[in-house]
Structure formats: structure tokens, C-alpha cells
Amino acid sequence: MSACRDEDPRIHGIKTKIRVVPNFPKPGIMFQDITTLLLDPKAFKDTIDLFVERYKGKNISVVAGVEARGFIFGPPIALAIGAKFVPLRKPRKLPGQVISEEYILEYGRDCLEMHVGAVEPGERALVVDDLIATGGTLCAAMNLLECVGAEVVECACLIELPELKGRGRLKGKPLYVLVEYQ
Amino acid sequence: MFAAENGLRGDPRLQAISEAIRVVPHFPKPGIMFQDITTLLLDPKAFKDTVDIFVDRYRDMGISVVAGVEARGFMFGPSIALAIGAKFVPLRKPRKLPGEVISEAYVLEYGTDCLEMHVGAVQPGERSLIIDDLVATGGTLSAAIRLLERVGAEVVECACVVGLPEAKGQRRLNGTPLYILVEPREIENCY
Numbered sequence A: 001m002s003a004c005r006d007e008d009p010r011i012h013g014i015k016t017k018i019r020v021v022p023n024f025p026k027p028g029i030m031f032q033d034i035t036t037l038l039l040d041p042k043a044f045k046d047t048i049d050l051f052v053e054r055y056k057g058k059n060i061s062v063v064a065g066v067e068a069r070g071f072i073f074g075p076p077i078a079l080a081i082g083a084k085f086v087p088l089r090k091p092r093k094l095p096g097q098v099i100s101e102e103y104i105l106e107y108g109r110d111c112l113e114m115h116v117g118a119v120e121p122g123e124r125a126l127v128v129d130d131l132i133a134t135g136g137t138l139c140a141a142m143n144l145l146e147c148v149g150a151e152v153v154e155c156a157c158l159i160e161l162p163e164l165k166g167r168g169r170l171k172g173k174p175l176y177v178l179v180e181y182q
Numbered sequence B: 001m002f003a004a005e006n007g008l009r010g011d012p013r014l015q016a017i018s019e020a021i022r023v024v025p026h027f028p029k030p031g032i033m034f035q036d037i038t039t040l041l042l043d044p045k046a047f048k049d050t051v052d053i054f055v056d057r058y059r060d061m062g063i064s065v066v067a068g069v070e071a072r073g074f075m076f077g078p079s080i081a082l083a084i085g086a087k088f089v090p091l092r093k094p095r096k097l098p099g100e101v102i103s104e105a106y107v108l109e110y111g112t113d114c115l116e117m118h119v120g121a122v123q124p125g126e127r128s129l130i131i132d133d134l135v136a137t138g139g140t141l142s143a144a145i146r147l148l149e150r151v152g153a154e155v156v157e158c159a160c161v162v163g164l165p166e167a168k169g170q171r172r173l174n175g176t177p178l179y180i181l182v183e184p185r186e187i188e189n190c191y
Helices: A009-017 A041-055 A070-081 A136-147 B012-020 B044-058 B073-084 B139-150
Strands: A019-022 A030-033 A062-066 A084-088 A098-104 A109-115 A124-132 A151-160 A175-180 B022-025 B033-036 B065-069 B087-091 B101-107 B112-118 B127-135 B154-163 B176-182
Touching: A009 A041, A009 A175, A041 A070, A041 A151, A041 A175, A041 B073, A041 B087, A062 A070, A062 A136, A070 A084, A070 A124, A070 B044, A070 B073, A084 A109, A084 B044, A098 A136, A109 A136, A124 A136, A136 A151, B012 B044, B012 B176, B044 B073, B044 B154, B044 B176, B065 B073, B065 B139, B073 B087, B073 B127, B087 B112, B101 B139, B112 B139, B127 B139, B139 B154
Parallel strands: A062 A084, A062 A124, A124 A151, A151 A175, B065 B087, B065 B127, B127 B154, B154 B176
Antiparallel strands: A019 A030, A098 A109, B022 B033, B101 B112
């Protein structure tokens, strides 16, 4: 589901604040830079408000954010809905005992980690990242949460790249995005 | 300067915040007592109180920029920025920011590292706050201060949740005031 299809009046302002940087990190990639959105307090607040309005009152007790840009959007959402924030990090960053989930990149593999004990069985969780491309990272995030017995209610991103079909890689779980980049 | 010495002595929120921070011995290497703030983030009330204390301090200071140091500064900075109506500027490790950047090197125990900021994110004359989870030697924060001052911003204060013993007694970093919520609960000799 995309908020842009609902035509919320705040969406246009958000979309125009996202800067596209060509050929980063390598030729052919049109990088979606959300840092320019963060420079506009109203647009940044609108972004958070859209997510909070959707998830408040849904008994979500965990917001898991993917390092590092998920750390920018996840905590404000968590605070506003009264949930805890759980960072999902690259290897060897979290100091305590962790569980790990490997995932495939275009070339090679990477790994996401979560602290043991951060999430309890039965908790209802949201996964937040700035963008979904192929869905590999979000899928790994979902696996971590489900591994400890949590229920992933939805994945939430600012931006979707629909051509990469990441939406279909979320094990049947719903995806909510604010804008699509074609 | 610690919050308890600056108007918040006896504030029950500070004790809860301190107790919510987990100490992990010998991470990332032997002898280091790592201050793990992820357990604070698992406590919605303590996390909210942390943000509220910073917001109450900074909301009327005319601050238009909150700069957060990657990655744990990202967990606290944006919420403060949103509440005080400031923009949030991420200060990142090299090659993460996609646009044109300025860089500032800083010294580690072994070798150097580098912090980057997007060109154009901050305008001359803007009043800014720098936020990170923890301050130890102050090397990273000093690099952050230099980045902001290089583009003509004024750094009003550096704010951290935890201040290690090395930071104790330091009211300023290179002339910039330092504000710290709590000190580590256990200051044990590990050697």
C-alpha cells in the first residue's frame, strides 16, 4: 500500500524533499537521498506523523529499525506510539549476545544482528527502513523478529523502488510506503 | 557538566535512565566497560524521559540544527530535532553520504577515522546542537564541532546521554559546553 495513492496532501511535500543522486554508490544507481528531507522540519514531521497515525493504537510494542537510516525514522515512531525501539545492526556492533541473519547482496552476502532478549515471544512488531529495493534486508529483519517469536505486523518504508519487486519478498507480510520511485 | 549539577539533582528520571543502561564488560576489547544504551531504548518511558530532558533544555535556545553522530546519535537526535523544530543533520563515516561532503579526521587510539557532513546542510550563522550517545575522550565530538564551525555554524552545546570517566570534570570541549545526563554506574578497575 502506498500513501501516495491515498493522495494525502502531505505526501507531495515529502516527495519533493527527497534528493536523487545519480551514480551513487556506483554507475547506474539513482540514489534516493533522504537527508534533504531531514533538513525540512515540517516535511520530516509529516513523514513521522503519517506512520504514527497508521500504527498508533494497533498494539505494536516493538519498532525495529535497520541500520543506519532506519535509526533516524524508527525511534520517533516508537516514542510516539509507546513502543520500544530495537536497532538491527551490521555485525559486531551490538555489544551483547546476538542472533544473526545472513542475506544475499548483488555481489556477496551481508548480515544483520539483533540483541537476544530485546524482543519477547508474541510481541507485535513493525520493521522500519528508509527504502525497500530488492527486499533482502527487510526479509532478514523479519526473520530475526520471527526467530524470537514476534509477529511482524508490517514493514514500513519511506520509499519503494517497485521495479525491484521487493514487496513480493516479504513472506506475505504487508508493506506500507509513502512514495514510489519509478 | 552533568545534568544533576545543572538543575536536575534528585530528578528521578535520571536514576531510571542510568539504571536502564546496560554495562557490557570487555567489549569491544578486554578492559573496556561498554555502556550499552540499547537497553534504554527498550524502556519506552525512560527513552521518552531522555528525549524530554534534552528537549526541555534546548527548546528555547534558538537552535535550528541538531547534528547526530553515526550511528547511535541517530537514535536520539531526530526526536530532539522534531520536538524543537530544528533540522536533523547526520554526521557519517566516510562514503556513506551520497552528495558532496566536507570531511574532518580525528585520532583514535590506533590510527585515525573520519566524519563527514553534506555540503549545504548547514548555513553560516545557524545555532547547532551536537548529539551522541556517549562521550569518552571527546575526539569524535571535537571533529563534529570542527565540521559545523567550518561551515560557519555556532555550536551551542554538545549533548550526550553518558559521559565516561575521561569526560568527567570537562565542562567544555575546545570551548564548546558539554552536557551529559548520567555517568556510568560501575566505575571499576578492570586491570
